[in-house]
Amino acid sequence: MAEMAAEGKEPEILFWVGCAGSFDDRYRNVTKAFVKILNKVGVSFAVLGPEETCTGDPARRAGNEFLFQMQAIANIQVMNGYGIKKVVTACPHCFNTIKNEYPALGGSYEVVHHSTFLQQLINEGKVSLKGGGEFKGRKITYHDSCYLGRANNIYEAPREVLEALDAELVEMKRCKTKGFCCGAGGAQMFKDAEAGDKEVNIERTEEALETGADTIAVACPFCMTMMSDGVKNKEKESSVKVRDLAELIAEAEKL
Numbered sequence: 001m002a003e004m005a006a007e008g009k010e011p012e013i014l015f016w017v018g019c020a021g022s023f024d025d026r027y028r029n030v031t032k033a034f035v036k037i038l039n040k041v042g043v044s045f046a047v048l049g050p051e052e053t054c055t056g057d058p059a060r061r062a063g064n065e066f067l068f069q070m071q072a073i074a075n076i077q078v079m080n081g082y083g084i085k086k087v088v089t090a091c092p093h094c095f096n097t098i099k100n101e102y103p104a105l106g107g108s109y110e111v112v113h114h115s116t117f118l119q120q121l122i123n124e125g126k127v128s129l130k131g132g133g134e135f136k137g138r139k140i141t142y143h144d145s146c147y148l149g150r151a152n153n154i155y156e157a158p159r160e161v162l163e164a165l166d167a168e169l170v171e172m173k174r175c176k177t178k179g180f181c182c183g184a185g186g187a188q189m190f191k192d193a194e195a196g197d198k199e200v201n202i203e204r205t206e207e208a209l210e211t212g213a214d215t216i217a218v219a220c221p222f223c224m225t226m227m228s229d230g231v232k233n234k235e236k237e238s239s240v241k242v243r244d245l246a247e248l249i250a251e252a253e254k255l
Helices: 002-006 018-023 025-041 057-061 065-082 092-101 114-123 130-135 156-163 200-210 221-233 245-252
Strands: 013-016 086-089 110-113 139-142 215-218 241-244
Touching: 013 025, 018 025, 018 221, 025 114, 025 221, 025 241, 025 245, 057 065, 057 092, 065 092, 086 092, 086 114, 092 110, 110 114, 114 156, 114 245, 130 245, 139 156, 156 245, 200 221, 215 221, 215 245, 221 241, 241 245
Parallel strands: 013 086, 086 110, 139 215, 215 241
Antiparallel strands: none
């Protein structure tokens, strides 16, 4: 973004990469896949790079309001300084925080989750999945992220992206408004498990495996980690893959 601003250019969108998209080895692949799609369709975008810090979502969920406001205001000052209008992110936690919580602190932007953005590209014909390629006829189940679904009512966009793959979408018993958390939301990702009989992510993975799908589609870095750990726990890594929507599109497009 700094380089673009120095040249007097304005990107169409700011791609908010997020902590996982920057530092988590597994989720970096999602960042790369999404960038390949953006480059293919010719969307002008920029990233903040070293000027991007955590949105403050985990701090606020864990009850540290002071830290949240410090992190949020620092980000808002940077974005407002560049005159950012539209933000796209692959993380529902970043999406929810920037969209719903930043306006109260002076940061108002059009914020789009990458599932909605991919759906728009497909609807506009910019991404044409020629018959779904290798996914044609395969069973895929989709796990709803709490911050996309119940918090922001985004249920159809990710499913429309999967339908474009020409795969068979099989729903888990608990889905959409009755979806079940992966176990990492609300800053649970960063604390030890409490006493109980079963981990939340194991319960959710069992529901996903019951569908008989060979791919579990997710649209959130937290869900990606928890569902992947669940699949490992069930020793199904060789037969069941956990993939983000952007990875599935990039694979189908052979990017």
